[in-house]
Amino acid sequence: FGVVIGFTTEERTLAVIRANESRLVRNIPVGQHTIRYTATDGCGNMGRGECPIRVEDLAAPAALCDDQINVSIGGDGRGNVMAEDIDEGSTDNCGPVTLQIRRLIDFNTDDCQIPAPPVYTPWGPDIDLYCCEAGSIVEAELLVTDVNGFTNTCSTNLVVIDNTAPTCIAPQPVITTCADLAADFDFEDINQLQTHFGMAEVDDGCGDATLTELTPVINMERCGIGSVLRSFQVQDPSGNTNRCQQLIQINASSSYQIKFPKDVIGECAMPGVDTLEIINNGCDEFMVRSEDERYEVVDGACYKIMRTYTVINWCEYDGFSDPVEVPRNLACLPRGGMQDVWVTRLTDGRTYYDADSDPFNGFPAANSRGTNCGTSQNPSGYWQQVNGNGYWTYVQIIKVIDTDDPVITVSQPEPFCSTNDACNAQVVLSFSVADACATSMSNITAAIDVNRSGQFSQTVNVTGSFPDFQISGILPIGQHRARLTVNDNCGNTVSEFIDFEVVDCRVVGLMCNASVTTNLMPQPPGVDADGDGEIDVAAAAVNVNNFILNATTDCTGPLRFTIHRLSDLENGTDIPFPNHPALVVTCDDVGPIPVRIYAWDSANNPYSIQPDGTLGGPNYTICSSTLTVADNEGLCTGEGTNNMGHLSGLILTEAGAPVSGVEVSPRNDMMDAMTMTEENGLFDFELHTSEAYQVTPYSREDYDNGVTTFDLILVSKHVLGVQPLDSPYKLIAADVNRSGSITTLDVIQMRKII
Structure with missing residues (x-):
């Protein structure tokens, strides 16, 4: 304890209280006081009284915090909050207050990741917030202390926000040429861009920003000239972004070699021609064209091709100058075109004619050019320097020779x-x-x-x-x-x-009489006329010519005709051959006999199938008829003549098919009879001999049988004269209206029938 050695007394009027006013006195400071009361009445009389009093501070200060505060993380990856930042007017009745702040931490603040036991920071003037807390809410406590040491606290929520954009650092700008890039370099390929021109870097206080390269802006022109603008974007976890760019400038580079090929001579066939070759060392764009002129009349060769090569470098040619014609004989040899010619252009624009692609390798040697051309000698390594304009032409000669016969x-x-x-x-x-x-x-x-x-x-x-x-x-x-x-x-x-x-291979069509009648004649005693081993009292030999109605010649001369019994053909006892011009009939044959007539030409047609089945021989055609054998004299019966005889016949189609149901009438001045043909087409009349008769067939039944549109076409061709009908039967059938001529009226009638 201390010893009081002195004190100071301060006297101060606290209040003057009027009559009827409140006796409440305020603002008495903390401490030991003596209150002196002095009262004065209306007469000026005064009275005094003193009262000791001690005023003490027994109340804590009032702690007031902001409800919620947004705190931004700085570029160093931290945010700082002072105690005053969260105070909202904390006070104390007795004097000023001091402020302190603290927070709870449950992680390692060095890396902001590893969890740690939760611990409060010491009370202090400020606290730190960290990147890993961005987007979260942190509770902070405020400690308010008055002058007498009394304290109070309040707390508030701190919303941690990362509003600081990360830093994007682009690669340095680049100036290059397309010659420094691969021929297939793709400026749209981001991987190629990153490999060749680098990648942007990121600086972020919180260290978690992502880097993305955006689609480049490409502005390339012809000949590899242009620019590429690369853009990069960085973004931190809080969504803050930033961008940076790199400009790549591509300049022109022109350097190339062109090999124009030497002449070639091919033995027998078109040789494998060594063609033009271009080595593009820069960014040039070439148009190459070859045009051939072929010359057929060439001494010592099958043909010659003059192949003109045209090469235009669009990155060098001015668009209007004439082409430079590359000489064919720079070496001055006995004949031009014996060596390849190289054109080499360097990046500085110098251009050379050379024997190879390198003008500085000493080939050709100096002064190695021939002396027959009247030109100056060449320097070492090339033939001569030339003023090129990017437009070149050259002629190559290709010859083909052949000594073998086709x-x-x-x-x-x-x-x-x-x-x-x-x-x-x-x-x-x-x-x-x-x-x-x-x-x-x-x-x-x-x-x-x-x-x-x-x-x-x-x-x-x-x-x-x-x-x-x-x-x-x-x-x-x-x-x-x-x-x-x-x-x-x-x-x-x-x-x-x-x-x-x-x-x-053809024989003319054969037309025959539908029926021929022959009368038996008496034979000498003991004669076997038909060779059947029996004596024949009557017989007749019928010549085939009696049946023939049409021409008897064709391409190989006169036709030969033969006649055969149909029954013998059908049973195989008679195989036709071209030497059977007549048929012998006897009493055994009286009546109608179906016969077949053959017409043979003199050809030797290797494709003709003969009646005996062999291949090769004359051409032949057939028609069918009926031979009626009559015994008018009664020789076969021994009765002699009875003045009656039989008239028989056969009605056939043009193709030789029998026609039944046809009305047949033999007429003369004395009689008019009628009969119908049988199924086999045969008819027979018993008539008086020594009379003349006119036999007339007639039929109106089934008139449309077999009539088709093909018949209509044939008749139309006949009317137009394109293809005349080739037989009388066809002509009769085509005269539909029986007018005696074939006209379009017949075509109309036939169309109606169809």
Whole structure:
């Protein structure tokens, strides 16, 4: 304890209280006081009294906190909050207050990640907030202390916000040329851009920002000139973003080599030609074109090709200057075009003619150019320097030679058939041509030796395409020879011969009498007229010519006719052959006998199937008729003449089919009879002999049988004269209205029938 050695007394008027006013006195400071009361009445009389009093501070200060405060994390990854920042007017009745703040931490503040036991920070003037708390709410406590040491607390929520954008650091700008980039470099490929030009960097206080490269803005022109603007974006976990950019400038670079190829000579076929070659060391854009002019007439060669190469460098050519014609004989050799010619352009614009692609390698050696050209000698490494403009032309000569003859391959053709009245046929002969050099063949001629007379007087056209060709023509019946001549356009000519034959494969249509009647004649005693081993009292020999109505010749001369019993043909006892011109009948044959007439030509048609089944022989055709055998004299019965006889016949279609139900009438001045044909088409009358009769068939039944649109077409062609009907029966049938002529009226009537 201390010792009081003195004190100071301060006297101060606290209040003057009027009559009837409140006796309450305020603002007495803390401490030990003596209160002196002085009262004065209306007469000026005064009275005093003193009262000791001690005023003490026994109340804590009032602690007031803001309800909620937003706190932003700074660039260093931390946010700082002072005690005053959360105070909302904390006070004390007795004097000023002091403020302190603290918070609870449950993680390692060094890395902001590793959890730690929760602990309060010491009371202090401020607290720190960390990146890992961004987006969260942290509770802070405020400690309020008055001058007498009394305290009070309050708390509030701190909303931690990261409002600081991360820093984006782009790669340095780049100036380059397209020659420094790969030929297939893709400016749209972000991976290639990052590999070649680097990647942006990120600086973020909280360290968790992500970096994204955006789609580049590409502004490239021709010849590799242009720019690429790369953009990068960084974003932290709180959504704060920033961007940075890198500009890549690509400048022009022009450097190239062009090899123009030397001349070539190919043996036999088009050689494997060494073609133009371009080495693009820069960013040039080339247009290359080759044009061929072919010359067929060339001494010592099949043909010659003048191949003109045109090369335009659009990054160098001005668009209007004439081309630079590259010489073919810079080495001054005996013949131009014997060596390749190189054009080399350097990046500084110098351009050279050279024997290879390097003008500084000492090849060709200095002064190695020939002396026949009247030009100056060359320096070491190249032929000469040239003023180029990016537009080059050069001519390469390609020759093809051939010493081998072409080969014509033919096969012996089968005989060609003539099937018309003109006795000729369309002949088509096929052959192939092989040549070791040619891929086409146009110089082929053909001629025909008609009838092998030794004169190839008839030329024919050659059609087809290499290697298969044909010749064709109309040739008569006979044996002929074709001569084929091929020239391969290289001076080699070869001929081949084809022997062939046109044969007659047709015989003219045969028209016969529908019926022929013959009368038996008496025979000498003991005669076997038909060779059947029996004596014949009566017989007759019927010549086939009695049945023939139409022409008797065709392409091979006169026709031969034979007659045969139908029954013998059907039972196989008679096989027709061209030497049977007559038929012997006897008493055994009295009555109608169906017969078949054959017409034979003199051809030897290898395709004709003969009646005996063999292949090859004359052409033939047939018609059917009826031979009626009469015994008018009664020789077979021994009765002699009775003045009566039989008239028999057969009604057939043009094709030889029997027609039944036809009304047949024999008429003369004395009688008018009628009968109907049987199923086999036969009819028979018993008539008086020594009379003349007119036999008339008549039928109106089934008139549309077999009539088709094809018949209508045939009649129309006849009317138009395109294809006349070729038989009397067809002419009769086509005269539908029986006018005696065939006109469009008949066509109309036939259409109505159909």
